[in-house]
Amino acid sequence: MTKKTILNNAHRELGARMVDFGGWDMPVNYGSQIDEHHTVRQSVGMFDVSHMTVVDVNGVQAKAYLQNLLANDVAKLTRQGKALYSCMLTDDAGIIDDLIVYFLDDQNYRLVVNASTRDKDIAWLEKQAEGFDVAVNEQPTLAMIAVQGPKARQKVCPLLPERLGLSAAEIKPFSACWHGEWFVGRTGYTGEDGFEIILPQDKAEGFWTQLLEVGVKPCGLGARDTLRLEAGMNLYGQDMDESKNPLESGLAWTIVWEPEERDFIGKQALVNIKQQGNNDKFVGLILEDKGVLRGHQTVVLDDGSQGEITSGGYSPTMERSIALARVPASIGKTCKIDIRGKLKNARVVKPCFVRQGAVQIEL
């Protein structure tokens, strides 16, 4: 049974092309994916991300629980509303999911996890809660709309419930504010400024319509994917999964090793993996020849060893094909990609292609 978000009818009325996305009936585009992509880079677009799972962690041991659960350290979060990106690992350091955690106070945190991993995430969160004085409270009656792009804040703030609009105008990147059931994070998955707004389901359609009326363009999951790829942001299930650890997924920066006294699930395994060394690297690629890079294509290094593209596609901003890839550490500045049996030339770059509308790579 395909699940639908509260905005499903709104998408269909706008003529969206719908696809099954991890069991959800979601819009892939409303016409041209490339136009939607450019709109977010240059102006403002919005995405229905109500399929994502919101989970609140409440209780006197909420902080201790999350310090054990996550590879990043919530002790970093001291300012109310501050957000943190983290992986949640198995004992073997495989990535169960990546998530955002918002700090409400020492006893209350809000997590946003992926839709496709909802069931196993909830089961894991509950299992790990044993022995801690915390409650894991999924919030299934909330909707979520991401409004992204350089004009996002000026469009959104006037439409928020009054006091919230004033605070939302003030919050710093990677922070949130809230009022009642409305929750606004200055976060996103596009490499642009903007908000992710969590709100009651019964308010979602009205808010969506208001955003349309002030000229915010609806954008589908297709543009969301090319935007996050340009921003060099990993997609769970493609760039990483439980068979991969953060060190080989470009996410070493999200692991907090110190203080030594803090243990977290997967830490010992990560220490062992790091000591063994010889880990694969996670890199960005730009195709120098014609063609399109795609997930699962083979990367051939100068020394003959091989890696694999994890996500690839066409970058509308750069008008070139780009990819994220997991490759042996011996990779140099260039490599070859096997596209339908032909070896094409690619350049190895840092996996961050576009931020804030600007190309970060020399073309």
Place this chain on the structure above:
Amino acid sequence: MSNTPDDRKYADSHEWALLEADGNVRVGISDHAQELLGDLVFVELPEVGQKVGKGDECSVVESVKAASDIYSPVTGEIIAINGELEDGPEAINDSPYQDGWIFVIKPEDTSELDDLLDAEGYQNLTEDE
């Protein structure tokens, strides 16, 4: 609703084949196919002079979403390719039946076209998708 002109034949793999006055067959992909693929970003064209059999993969169109093989609807020799698509693959989105043509084949046997669907048959096929 997709546009399906009745002056040409269609393969169930979504190519169209238009028999022209000079006896050659012009090939492209249907409006329905370009809609499913989304924005086209790259076309790998066959080579002029290449011999192709009916049903052979001879070209690839790539959209923002995926790569899709193009199969030759008839046996013959490629005698022209649409070089405009190299820098402007979006012509397939904008004009799938005219400017977005992909190649022209000199067919060995035009009766192979009889095996393809007519516009009505193709429309029935795509309505189920």
